[in-house]
Amino acid sequence: xxxxxxxxITYLPGVGxxxxxxxxEELNINTYKDLLYYFPYRYIDRxxxxxxxxxxxxxxxxxxxxxxxxxxxxSVGKGKKKLTxxxxxxxxxxEIVWFQGINWIKDSVNxxxxxxxxxxxxxxxxxxxxxxxDIEEYNKxxxxxxxxxxxxxxxxxxxxxxxxxxxxxxxxxxxxIKTVKSKIPETLPPYIREKYKLKGLEESLVQxxxxxxVTELNAAQYRIKFEELFYIQLNIQQIKSNRKQSTTGFIxxxxxxxxxxxxxxKKIPFSLTGAQTRVLxxxxxxxxxxxxxxxxxxxxxxxxxxxxxxxxMLIAVDNGYQTCIMAPTEILARQHFRSISKFLEGxxxxxxxxxxxxxxxxxxxxxxxxxxxELNILIGTHALIEDSVExxxxxxxxxxxxxxxxxxxxxxxxxxxxxxxxxxxxxxTPIPRTLAMTLYGDLDVSVIDELPPGRxxxxxxxxxxxxxxxxxxxxxxxxxxxxxVYVVYPLISESENMDYKFLEDGVEGISRAFPxxxxxxxxxxxxMKSADKEFSMKMFIDKNTQIMIATTxxxxxxxxxxxxxxxxxxxxxxxLSQLHQxxxxxGRGSEQSYCILMTGDxxxxxxxxxxxxxxxxxxxxxxxxxDLKLRGPGxxxxxxxxxxxxxxxxxxxxxxGQLIQYVKDIASNILDEDPNLDMDKNLVLKNELKExxxxxxxxxxxS
Ligand code: ADP
Ligand code: MG
Numbered sequence: 001x002x003x004x005x006x007x008x009i010t011y012l013p014g015v016g017x018x019x020x021x022x023x024x025e026e027l028n029i030n031t032y033k034d035l036l037y038y039f040p041y042r043y044i045d046r047x048x049x050x051x052x053x054x055x056x057x058x059x060x061x062x063x064x065x066x067x068x069x070x071x072x073x074x075s076v077g078k079g080k081k082k083l084t085x086x087x088x089x090x091x092x093x094x095e096i097v098w099f100q101g102i103n104w105i106k107d108s109v110n111x112x113x114x115x116x117x118x119x120x121x122x123x124x125x126x127x128x129x130x131x132x133x134d135i136e137e138y139n140k141x142x143x144x145x146x147x148x149x150x151x152x153x154x155x156x157x158x159x160x161x162x163x164x165x166x167x168x169x170x171x172x173x174x175x176x177i178k179t180v181k182s183k184i185p186e187t188l189p190p191y192i193r194e195k196y197k198l199k200g201l202e203e204s205l206v207q208x209x210x211x212x213x214v215t216e217l218n219a220a221q222y223r224i225k226f227e228e229l230f231y232i233q234l235n236i237q238q239i240k241s242n243r244k245q246s247t248t249g250f251i252x253x254x255x256x257x258x259x260x261x262x263x264x265x266k267k268i269p270f271s272l273t274g275a276q277t278r279v280l281x282x283x284x285x286x287x288x289x290x291x292x293x294x295x296x297x298x299x300x301x302x303x304x305x306x307x308x309x310x311x312x313m314l315i316a317v318d319n320g321y322q323t324c325i326m327a328p329t330e331i332l333a334r335q336h337f338r339s340i341s342k343f344l345e346g347x348x349x350x351x352x353x354x355x356x357x358x359x360x361x362x363x364x365x366x367x368x369x370x371x372x373x374e375l376n377i378l379i380g381t382h383a384l385i386e387d388s389v390e391x392x393x394x395x396x397x398x399x400x401x402x403x404x405x406x407x408x409x410x411x412x413x414x415x416x417x418x419x420x421x422x423x424x425x426x427x428x429t430p431i432p433r434t435l436a437m438t439l440y441g442d443l444d445v446s447v448i449d450e451l452p453p454g455r456x457x458x459x460x461x462x463x464x465x466x467x468x469x470x471x472x473x474x475x476x477x478x479x480x481x482x483x484x485v486y487v488v489y490p491l492i493s494e495s496e497n498m499d500y501k502f503l504e505d506g507v508e509g510i511s512r513a514f515p516x517x518x519x520x521x522x523x524x525x526x527x528m529k530s531a532d533k534e535f536s537m538k539m540f541i542d543k544n545t546q547i548m549i550a551t552t553x554x555x556x557x558x559x560x561x562x563x564x565x566x567x568x569x570x571x572x573x574x575x576l577s578q579l580h581q582x583x584x585x586x587g588r589g590s591e592q593s594y595c596i597l598m599t600g601d602x603x604x605x606x607x608x609x610x611x612x613x614x615x616x617x618x619x620x621x622x623x624x625x626x627d628l629k630l631r632g633p634g635x636x637x638x639x640x641x642x643x644x645x646x647x648x649x650x651x652x653x654x655x656x657g658q659l660i661q662y663v664k665d666i667a668s669n670i671l672d673e674d675p676n677l678d679m680d681k682n683l684v685l686k687n688e689l690k691e692x693x694x695x696x697x698x699x700x701x702x703s
Pocket of ligand 2: 302305306
């Protein structure tokens with residue numbers, strides 16, 4: 001049976017087709033339920049009045065009480081009028097301004113009554129004024145004031161032009177709540193509500209729209225947050241435990257170790273870090289367990305994930321399976337191919353590479369050797385998931401920098417086998433713990449939290465464009481020491497509406513400041529043919545060029561230990577995690593490395609914040625946390641690709657970490673007792689999960 005909550009918003013008294021259209025298009029409110037869950041973004045304490053003398057343009061929405069002493073009508077060009085009211089309390093006078101609805105104000109507002117105004121003070125010239133405040137006669141205001149917390153709903157310019165403001169939404173919520181009263185189905189079973197002291201759903205929703213006090217409001221918000229996070233965890237954990245029960249994995253046996261040992265003892269010139277050893281042990285346990293591995297390997301740039309991947313691949317080969325590694329860009333795939341081939345030189349193992357630019361005539365052989373099982377290791381880009389690529393016995397898939405791959409792409413790899421191969425996903429984007437728990441809660445996580453020894457922390461400095469010569473001077477000094485330099489631009493060509501540095505211009509300027517024959521420059525960007533890109537990269541890797549001018553195509557994985565300077569142009573244009581990725585291109589050798597963030601002379605506030613975060617820390621996790629705070633999880637790069645389909649209305653991933661941990665434990669206790677949620681008391685949970693997953697891809701099967 002459809003619930004009343006599914007009714008189209010058009011039918012709510014006071015809405016109708018025209019408003020419904022605005023609700024749909026502007027606020028994404030389609031049904032009663034959508035409006036019920038359209039929560040106020042804040043509450044104003046309406047028991048508080050500001051003194052007019054204390055008004056300041058930096059104050060948010062505030063409330064004042066007083067009388068109008070005079071009105072003034074003036075013309076502001078082209079037949080437009082402006083009404084100014086002088087509003088006073090016993091501390092001062094402030095100008096109240098209307099550009100619309102002037103006649104209505106003149107007819108209904110007078111200088112006799114006392115009024116309560118609610119609005120945002122702004123500065124106008126050297127005075128403070130308030131434009132189009134909410135206005136209410138004090139007597140009436142007092143009567144309707146059931147409680148002092150007044151909800152504010154966000155609206156858009158367009159809804160406001162059509163007279164749908166916060167107050168209108170509040171009225172509609174009132175109508176709605178009267179309409180649906182005692183028809184809102186409870187979504188948490190009584191035993192859970194009792195045990196964790198949670199209010200009922202209906203009561204909570206009512207409180208959120210019409211709070212009767214701070215304590216009640218907090219309890220209501222807690223209940224909604226709890227529910228949101230709890231169901232996500234329940235879902236993730238159920239998927240995970242189902243998979244563990246039902247999917248068998250290939251068993252890789254330690255006694256078969258051969259290539260692993262040879263590579264380890266003969267080819268790797270250094271010893272593994274403690275973190276690498278620990279992670280390899282975790283991986284090894286998965287591979288021996290008889291269950292299919294689904295592991296996320298997190299590690300900052302340069303922490304040595306690739307080496308872990310290599311040894312894991314050799315375990316698969318030792319056990320007679322094929323393996324592949326999928327990288328997000330051609331450059332990165334080639335880089336992997338080069339370094340992996342080097343580590344495997346002289347060992348009895350075959351490696352090849354397949355990317356979009358692999359020549360047609362070379363493809364049949366690759367396909368053929370894959371099918372016959374002759375080829376052990378295949379490295380590539382998403383060309384690997386083309387239909388024509390078939391493995392004989394794919395035992396392990398490694399996905400590098402996975403946040404760039406779509407869920408559907410991963411699914412395709414999965415389908416390449418009758419039994420699913422073991423999956424190791426590597427990411428250099430440190431994901432804050434809370435986000436990882438929600439995004440990737442169905443994966444096991446290993447973390448490399450230690451850099452190989454001998455690295456000196458990168459020094460990061462901020463320079464403004466006007467100090468460019470200083471930066472060039474510094475680059476010359478480093479080049480004179482035999483080092484190499486990256487210069488990265490946000491854009492290839494000049495863009496009309498953005499005042500950012502672009503690569504073509506940079507190539508010109510840098511060529512002038514660093515002339516041939518003393519200096520050689522490589523250029524790499526996304527519009528080049530891949531053969532040209534490859535050539536340019538190789539020139540830089542082989543130290544034939546000292547400067548590499550590039551766009552963010554070099555963001556991931558490129559490894560040139562002799563490069564010690566990373567100059568990022570228009571750094572304010574980049575997100576934090578991108579800046580951190582770029583910085584990770586240097587500091588890979590033992591020499592002191594530098595990251596120079598160039599920005600315009602004027603910086604927007606959040607741009608400045610990002611730059612300072614970079615200057616102050618090298619810790620990827622700290623940066624990821626800052627990123628989450630600055631941008632909110634909705635914006636995190638790759639959110640969509642990673643399949644984050646949960647729409648949080650109340651909970652906040654960057655603030656509710658503790659609660660996430662709490663509900664995670666609760667969910668897992670419930671599933672321990674009742675893995676399929678078959679008990680009567682858990683019926684509600686089962687139904688809610690079903691509802692929740694109706695419209696989502698089953699990415700638990702995929703990742
Ligand atoms: P990531 O993939 O995590 O960014 P890489 O695997 O590319 O890091 O490693 C970065 C560099 O550090 C490479 O040049 C690699 O050879 C080197 N490296 C990896 N592990 C170690 C180690 N244990 N000791 C010294 N150097 C290492
Ligand atoms: Mg890497």
